[in-house]
Amino acid sequence: MDATHAHDHGHDHHPSGLMRWVKTTNHKDIGTLYLWFALIMFFFAGSLAMMIRAELFEPGMQFVHPEFFNQLTTMHGLIMIFGVIMPAFTGFANWQVPLMIGAPDMAFPRMNNWSFWLLPVAAIFLIGEFFLPGGAVAGGWTMYPPLFIQGGVSYDLTIFAVHIMGASSIMGSINIITTILNMRAPGMTMMKMPMFVWTWLITAYLLIATMPVLAGAVTMLLTDRHFGTHFFNAAGGGDPVMFQHIFWFFGHPEVYILILPAFGIISQIIPTFARKPLFGYASMVYATGSIAILSFIVWGHHMFTVGMPAAGQLFFMYSTMLIAVPTGVKVFNWVATMWKGSMTFETPMLFAVAFVCLFTMGGFSGLVLAITPVDIQLQDTYYVVAHFHYVLVSGALFSIFAGAYYWLPKWTGHMYDEKLGKLHFWLSVISMNILFFPMHFLGLAGMPRRVPDYALQFTQFNQIASIGGFIFGASQLIFLIVVLKAVRGGAKATDKVWEGAEGLEWTVPSPAPYHTFETAPMVK
């Protein structure tokens, strides 16, 4: 290792000032850009959620108009998915994949710069919609026609933004696949790759397979809107349900795009703090692959109520339930890794353990929804909202926090404030449950989703949820403070930050030098 870095001092120079960030082709700089972008978007989309919870604190209309409420829910969903979770995972991929496979950078560094800088453009389009006549898009993140064909200019901007974000994702995926397949250090066979690298390889294939489908769907919306086609217009011979088929053929794999990298991060962290190798590595790889393949045949579980033959309903019910098998393998392996390990509970591990428990709950409510006759009752109720927030907040988001605490010392060279980290964890995990758990009951009692007002009997659980929501929102400011503090200083981090950590990223100094692995390390 020393031989690799002894000569670094001579040419570890890099451009500085603003242009360093605009023109950078360095995977670490680009990873940092992605992560900051995601964090800023998180606070933006989060503040929309706070407005939603404020309006739903009491029945009746308090703060916003119904039209604006619909804009809030739509933008919250769109930005959380495309502007927060996906860019954050891509930031992790940019920082960690080259470090973990012993590569000097990504395969296509200049394209990498493009992949990132397209995102702020899309974000400006989306956020700018609030200032247009008619306000922002309000048709839901699923963009269903006919509503989505009838809206104003914001709907066109949304279609454009989705195209731009899709182009960014596809370029990013090509980069990740090429890097992983071609730039691994000598000796690192596929079955020796860290789990995070495996999960991102499979995620990148999912992205390449599904993003063009989404692009096609929104392009058809665009031509229906402006060029006289009638793909989705029944009056012209089209079919609005066809949109749902195309959308969910993208949309269900998309939810695995939002969760497979999380599985990867958790699979790095649990072995480190249990001080044991990951249990069942090979089965983890196969389970990830199986989940990815199955994700393409279950889209119809979003459409049980549109009028589908019984045979179709049965097919989608059973195929959806089948995904619980490889997911169960993964949960079993994480628990088995912890079994009789010498565990310690630093903040990354706390978030990882919370992930395993709470994501499993989200998976179970998913299984409940997969039962067709049950879903027909629960479709478009708060039960669905509870379900997907358990998988997206205590799943995807908590894994991002876990990973950020885990690698922050490697990125910044400084230990983060463990006390504040733990405070952030406990406030988040408690308030998250206060926020989303009552939504199961609201849904079972029949409260519909995407509504600005509700009947009197839903008041108490909504108030509990709103209070949980405000605590959750405020707690996230602690995370911002922790990150800023670690960036600006703190105890010096060692190379191998965590006692039980394994892997190439821990063989380089902290912070990781601007250029790493100019000579490839050997993996035995």
Ligand code: HEM
């Ligand atoms: C892995 C991460 C997951 C994410 C991110 C996720 C996300 C979502 C989202 C956003 C919806 C709402 C769709 C809408 O707007 O109507 C949804 C619905 C649904 N999810 Fe998941 N989900 C995940 C896992 C699962 C699992 C593991 C299952 C079952 C085994 C499942 C089964 C369902 C079903 C059946 C629905 C349809 C509910 C309805 O339309 O009433 N999901 N999911």
Ligand SMILES: [Cu+2]
């Ligand atoms: Cu689905």
